[in-house]
Amino acid sequence: KRIQVVGPKKEFNHVVDLLYHEGTIHLEDISQCISPEEIHLSTVEREKTVEVAEILSRISGILATLPKIPSDSAAQAAIELELQGKTRDEIIRQAKGVIRDLESVTKDLATKKGDLRLSITSLDRYAKILNIIQPLERELPVLENYEVTILLIQKQYENVLDLVRQEMEKITGNRFEMSSTSVDEETLATLMIFHKRYSQQVHSFIYSVNVNEVRLPQEYMGKPFYEMFAQIETDKLQKTEEIKSIDENLAGLSTTWYQELVMLKKTFEDISEELEQVNKFGHSEFTFVVMGWIPKKFLNRMRETITKAYGDRVVIEELNTSSEDMEKAPTFYDNPRWIRPFEFVMQLVTPPRYKEIDPSPILAIFFPIFFGLMVGDIGYGLVILVFALILRKKLKTIEFVRNLTDILIISSVPTIIFGFLFGEFFGDFGEIMGWIHPVHFLGVTWNRLEAIIPMLIFAIALGVIHIFLGLIIGIINEITRKNKKHISEKFGMLLALSGLIAILALSLELTPAWTFYPTIVMIIAALLLIIYGAGAMGPMEIMSSVGNILSYARLMAIGLASVILAFVANKLGGEIEVLAVGILVAVLLHALNIVLAMFSPSIHSVRLHLVEFFSKLPITADDMTSAGLNCC
Structure with a gap:
């Protein structure tokens, strides 16, 4: 049946909540059902939809940052009961307060943790390269006031080293050292040592010829290899401890907030879904209108529910439908219990129209x-x-x-x-x-191997x-x-x-x-x-x-x-x-x-x-x- 629900605008949110929890109406977009000439209607709560979507996104972001902990059914049930006793605006205020307390803290911790992990990855890379070129240490001069840089070059482009050597001779007046060793079957590592006064010119040149450069951090400059390795291990240990401390902070926040965040996320998903449907409604200055389809078997029950809650302030009107309207009627499967599981497979195909045979x-x-x-x-x-x-x-x-x-x-x-x-x-x-x-x-003897x-x-x-x-x-x-x-x-x-x-x-x-x-x-x-x-x-x-x-x-x-x-x-x-x-x-x-x-x-x-x-x-x-x- 095609119906129209009309009521005073002040009851709008309560009626929407009731319809949502009944879950038996397939809504139509109001703008496609009634022309502006018939009644002045406008879309409602679009700003609220944007606000809810933003809150849901931010809560999801916080949850993604915090470590997961096992669900506490009792705690979640208590939080859900508390949320059900609040209005939508109160829930939004509560969520904003939680976001205000957590978002910046978790974001800063997550950013710092990411930076530390990136630093550890870089340190591992330095250690790998240094380990490969360490045999060249005996060929190098004392590194005081000198800078070390490492070039990674594919062996098929090995001839580019001649160009690098020629340019380094010009830049430094031939005051540099350059040695190469094999990293693997495809890559050469070339170590260059030059005075710090030529640093800017050398790096500009390397950048201009698009050579992959591994620059050691400033604190490693001028040190022997064994000191560099020791420094790398010390730095890695320090950063690992910092990550551990951050994880402990995040775990503490998760213990305090995780259950509430999960329930807020679920609640805002429901609100978002509800508002998505709400935007199909319309209202005038004093009245709201909802139009849609409802299975005939649910119509009387819906009328009784509405009447019990609002008396004659909210009315459900059954609309006349033409044959063209019936062609647009949604499909509602009403099958015996043993058939219903197979409706899951029916989702893979286009459903039959109203009055057609359901396969x-x-x-x-x-x-x-x-x-x-x-x-x-x-x-x-x-x-x-x-x-x-x-x-x-x-x-x-x-x-x-x-x-x-x-x-x-x-x-x-x-x-x-x-x-x-x-x-x-x-x-x-x-x-x-x-x-x-x-x-x-x-x-026939129905032996499958023989028959x-x-x-x-x-x-x-x-x-x-x-x-x-x-x-x-x-x-x-x-x-x-x-x-x-x-x-x-x-x-x-x-x-x-x-x-x-x-x-x-x-x-x-x-x-x-x-x-x-x-x-x-x-x-x-x-x-x-x-x-x-x-x-x-x-x-x-x-x-x-x-x-x-x-x-x-x-x-x-x-x-x-x-x-x-x-x-x-x-x-x-x-x-x-x-x-x-x-x-x-x-x-x-x-x-x-x-x-x-x-x-x-x-x-x-x-x-x-x-x-x-x-x-x-x-x-x-x-x-x-x-x-x-x-x-x-």
């Missing part, structure tokens, strides 16, 4: 079937089930993990069922022990059903869009594939001969419909759809690879004479196979839906999934 139930049915068919082992199914249950319990607060584990839990059920059909319990271990055997059904052709036929038959469902849903959804050409194309594709299957059945003598001519008529009609809907090149898509169906052969191939690895694990483990080693080898190989079984079948099941199935559905340019103010 989530098809995904929730076929994904576990595909997964179970590929894994098809009772033991593996039980391990995956237990693993998913434990992981869900440990990480139930993380929505992403919760959805994935729910999908694995659901998919483990057909895995166990297909395991009974194939007679597999950790490969052929159950059969060896006499616990279970492959089922004989429809004239390869029946498995291939079964996989492709599933593909036919899956693709046909996609085309049927696509046709129905195109009917809601009133797109005649797309309806024609998809219906023609359905007829064409049916005709090809009928011809295959005729060639295998599975259908009577008299069906040949109706089949030819059906294929001709299909071609005409496809050409009308997709143009002259449209019939080429028939082969693409055939390829889509044949792609389901991977269900058999991946399942066969899995069962072969399981059988290898049992055989290899059984042939090792030392029992403990054999069991360990078998367990490790089965563990590897189970890990692969959780990933590879999941990826291929998703691929069969995204590439094969969803390609038969209408494609929408705009993503209008309803998330409400918080989460619908």
Whole structure:
């Protein structure tokens, strides 16, 4: 339902907070809903949005500077409770006070720490270079009143040293020393000693010829190498102690402020999200207006909540909607609990429009079937089930993990069922022990290592059903869009594939001969419909759809690879004479196979839906999934 919420401006912030925590309205931008001629509206709280974003950025910067410490749930809960009892302006004042106390201190400490680390890196570099050129010390004169500089030159440009030597002779009147040694296979280190009176001219020249110069700090000048090394170690130790002291200061600040900063960051993220939605609101001198969409099932509850809080001061009005308005309505998934985890996969594709068929139930049915068919082992199914249950319990607060584990839990059920059909319990271990055997059904013993052709036929038959469902849903959804050409194309594709299957059945003598001519008529009609809907090149898509169906052969191939690895694990483990080693080898190989079984079948099941199935559905340019103010 499309609604409009109107109330006195003084209640604006409280109503926004209520709507935010209810989280059931998908907002529309007010400027696109009501023209200025109807009511004088203006965007609200833009300055507040900028202020909140700045505070959030500064708090994040402080947190990035402080060392992380373990979360204290009790302390954070107390801080959250305190913040909930304050108005937004009070929270902003509190945050500004924290920033005022911490930002400059942490920034100065972090800057100083960075400078010290850079200095230590430079000292290590000096030590490395000095260590390389130390053998030249015997060739050098006494360094008093002399300056030492080191040039690093790639060996392929070694001839530049002749130019340097010639220029140094001119600058110093040949009063300098110059020696070179190899740093590595590609680099030469050249040490030059000259009187300090020539320092400016020498460095200007070196800069002009773009030679990499390592200049020793002034305090190292005029000292023997052993004194330089001692000075470097002393300086490094001093700077390391300073860094340690800074870390202690930062740790102390973190102990005092970290929990509050974390909760302030979370609070301001919520405020920022709220204000992002608030900027879609409008107001006149005395009134505010909110417009948006709400699922019909939540409308009465929202009315009751608003009435209870504000009486008749705030009104929710249900707006009349045209067919054009309904085309812009956001998508709200309202599925049974067992389907909801698969809505996570639906985020990878464009959601259906309002009144179109939601393919989530098809995904929730076929994904576990595909997964179970590929894994098809009772033991593996039980391990995956237990693993998913434990992981869900440990990480139930993380929505992403919760959805994935729910999908694995659901998919483990057909895995166990297909395991009974194939007679597999950790490969052929159950059969060896006499616990279970492959089922004989429809004239086939469903041992996957032997029934390869029946498995291939079964996989492709599933593909036919899956693709046909996609085309049927696509046709129905195109009917809601009133797109005649797309309806024609998809219906023609359905007829064409049916005709090809009928011809295959005729060639295998599975259908009577008299069906040949109706089949030819059906294929001709299909071609005409496809050409009308997709143009002259449209019939080429028939082969693409055939390829889509044949792609389901991977269900058999991946399942066969899995069962072969399981059988290898049992055989290899059984042939090792030392029992403990054999069991360990078998367990490790089965563990590897189970890990692969959780990933590879999941990826291929998703691929069969995204590439094969969803390609038969209408494609929408705009993503209008309803998330409400918080989460619908």
